Amino acid sequence: MNESQLIHVAILANPAGGGGITRVVINLLKGMIQRGIKVDFVLDWAKGRPYLADIPQGVRVVDLNAKITGGTTSALKIVPPLVRYLRQEKPALLLSHLTIANGVAVIAKALAKVPVYLALVEHLSWFENEKLSGNLQDKISYWWRKLLYPRADAIVAVSQGMARGLENYLGLKSGSVKVIYNPIVDENLLLKAQEKLVHPWLEKNQPPVFLAVGRLAAEKDFSTLIRAFAELRKKPNSQSPIPSPQSLGKARLIILGEGNLRKQLETEIEQLDLTAEVWLPGYVENPYAYMSRAAVFVLSSKSEGLPTVLIEAIACGSQVVSTDCPHGPREILADGKYGQLVPVGDVSALAKAMHSALLSPLAAEKLPRWRNFSVEKSVATYLQLINY
Numbered sequence: 001m002n003e004s005q006l007i008h009v010a011i012l013a014n015p016a017g018g019g020g021i022t023r024v025v026i027n028l029l030k031g032m033i034q035r036g037i038k039v040d041f042v043l044d045w046a047k048g049r050p051y052l053a054d055i056p057q058g059v060r061v062v063d064l065n066a067k068i069t070g071g072t073t074s075a076l077k078i079v080p081p082l083v084r085y086l087r088q089e090k091p092a093l094l095l096s097h098l099t100i101a102n103g104v105a106v107i108a109k110a111l112a113k114v115p116v117y118l119a120l121v122e123h124l125s126w127f128e129n130e131k132l133s134g135n136l137q138d139k140i141s142y143w144w145r146k147l148l149y150p151r152a153d154a155i156v157a158v159s160q161g162m163a164r165g166l167e168n169y170l171g172l173k174s175g176s177v178k179v180i181y182n183p184i185v186d187e188n189l190l191l192k193a194q195e196k197l198v199h200p201w202l203e204k205n206q207p208p209v210f211l212a213v214g215r216l217a218a219e220k221d222f223s224t225l226i227r228a229f230a231e232l233r234k235k236p237n238s239q240s241p242i243p244s245p246q247s248l249g250k251a252r253l254i255i256l257g258e259g260n261l262r263k264q265l266e267t268e269i270e271q272l273d274l275t276a277e278v279w280l281p282g283y284v285e286n287p288y289a290y291m292s293r294a295a296v297f298v299l300s301s302k303s304e305g306l307p308t309v310l311i312e313a314i315a316c317g318s319q320v321v322s323t324d325c326p327h328g329p330r331e332i333l334a335d336g337k338y339g340q341l342v343p344v345g346d347v348s349a350l351a352k353a354m355h356s357a358l359l360s361p362l363a364a365e366k367l368p369r370w371r372n373f374s375v376e377k378s379v380a381t382y383l384q385l386i387n388y
Contacts, residue, residue: 031379075101161327183378211294216259291316
């Protein structure tokens with residue numbers, strides 16, 4: 001396609017809040033606008049969405065007015081308005097970021113009968129749970145995806161691990177799922193990392209602060225992190241596997257995010273007598289200012305697609321420790337070159353890695369990994385799908 005031609009790109013999504021996928025989609029919109037591309041942000045339901053104010057100027061928001069409240073069955077309601085949109089607007093490229101329900105975009109394209117290039121973008125490793133499940137709903141979902149996904153023009157995964165997992169799960173040819181890393185780091189993120197932040201824990205000459213960011217949900221496994229932090233703070237004795245210096249006994253932990261496990265985590269913190277050392281402030285507008293000031297960023301997840309926060313933390317200059325969960329951390333950290341990897345759910349291993357990251361940090365020149373996840377690079381790779 002001639003670069004001088006103005007192309008039309010539509011990004012279909014159903015994010016409810018301000019999580020990692022939402023930030024990724026907003027960054028993609030920004031990158032497209034900066035390239036001078038006509039962009040529509042097509043939402044299942046736009047009313048009351050908290051991120052609307054973050055949508056860059058020049059992006060047109062299209063409200064399908066068909067709120068997805070569950071999985072595939074609920075998502076079918078967007079098919080009629082999406083068909084009407086495709087017939088009327090005829091975008092050159094449709095990037096479907098529908099969580100769990102990308103198959104409905106295939107149906108809409110088939111019914112619309114317009115020459116749009118459809119790419120299904122998968123952020124979550126839902127197939128890891130589905131393939132272990134024996135219930136009827138998951139079996140139906142499997143056959144639904146096996147039927148519909150190969151009919152898209154492209155299937156995109158946000159990490160190599162996810163791509164190979166999808167191919168294996170759906171019986172697709174090796175290498176058929178494309179890998180495009182998320183658009184995570186841009187100049188705005190780096191500027192936000194340097195914004196003023198007033199909190200006594202993060203002032204100079206204070207004890208070290210460990211940081212985690214994410215929904216307070218089971219898959220993030222903050223319970224393991226809290227117990228590892230408790231182990232780290234123990235004074236050296238015969239029962240402690242960590243030869244910690246006295247300063248670690250004064251360390252603190254901040255977990256940014258909100259979720260349905262708040263009360264459970266607060267109870268664990270209280271039982272471990274850590275109420276004065278662990279802070280759960282909820283959702284914050286600028287987590288990057290915390291990342292740039294924390295001593296170590298910790299990802300304790302059981303599973304991920306491509307953990308955005310891990311990349312953001314590296315870009316902000318933080319030392320990082322992560323579980324070796326599927327999928328993304330090993331890939332991002334280059335098998336441990338850019339940060340330590342520990343087994344999922346291993347309290348002692350996580351505590352030891354946190355200790356090591358604090359006392360033996362990587363040099364700044366060894367933390368350039370975030371450049372592979374820049375907004376500019378991601379946008380360019382998506383546009384290559386249509387030879388633009």
